[in-house]
Amino acid sequence: MSRNALDKFYAAIRDVPDFPKPGILFRDITPMLLDAALFKKAVRSMAEPFRSARVDRVMAIESRGFILGAPVALALGAALVPARKPGKLPWKRHRVEYELEYGTDAIEVHEDAIGKGHRVLIVDDVLATGGTAAAAVRAVQKAGGRLIGLSFLIELSLLDGRKRLGDSKIASLLTYPKPD
Numbered sequence: 001m002s003r004n005a006l007d008k009f010y011a012a013i014r015d016v017p018d019f020p021k022p023g024i025l026f027r028d029i030t031p032m033l034l035d036a037a038l039f040k041k042a043v044r045s046m047a048e049p050f051r052s053a054r055v056d057r058v059m060a061i062e063s064r065g066f067i068l069g070a071p072v073a074l075a076l077g078a079a080l081v082p083a084r085k086p087g088k089l090p091w092k093r094h095r096v097e098y099e100l101e102y103g104t105d106a107i108e109v110h111e112d113a114i115g116k117g118h119r120v121l122i123v124d125d126v127l128a129t130g131g132t133a134a135a136a137v138r139a140v141q142k143a144g145g146r147l148i149g150l151s152f153l154i155e156l157s158l159l160d161g162r163k164r165l166g167d168s169k170i171a172s173l174l175t176y177p178k179p180d
């Protein structure tokens with residue numbers, strides 16, 4: 001994508017200091033969602049690197065991952081698997097726990113959502129420390145799926161989330177710190 005096109009994306013991400021808690025610089029994607037042309041372009045760009053990968057399932061991570069994961073799934077002709085916070089899914093679930101700075105969290109997916117050998121792409125809005133995405137990778141493995149890659153709108157490079165994702169193919173449209 002050209003520098004000019006990328007700059008339009010950066011301009012449509014709002015930086016909100018100290019949200020949801022002090023010290024976090026929150027990258028708010030909602031201004032980008034308000035621009036229909038940019039939103040469409042974001043979805044296309046997130047799907048593009050995986051277009052010929054024969055993806056069967058897009059696993060979208062709650063909750064902003066749903067906003068991007070659903071249209072990415074449609075763009076790839078794939079089905080959608082919501083990876084949810086505990087207690088939200090009504091049917092039999094695979095559960096994967098992961099460490100937070102204080103305590104643990106978990107994500108869950110329905111047991112019947114991914115079959116053996118299904119080709120799965122994971123989608124979320126932001127790759128930060130990689131803890132959430134690494135849990136999603138484990139959920140794919142637990143379900144017997146085959147991980148094709150991960151697609152993010154934003155990657156916070158200084159947090160090095162990539163290194164927790166092994167040698168998976170990782171695509172991110174925007175990176176912070178913003179390139180010169």
Ligand code: AMP
Nearest residue numbers: 025026027126127128129130131132133
């Ligand atoms: P992590 O597990 O640290 O990679 O965090 C990833 C999850 O937290 C994603 O689902 C993001 O939506 C959210 N997240 C983490 N850091 C930020 C941030 N600075 N701005 C917006 N969302 C964030």
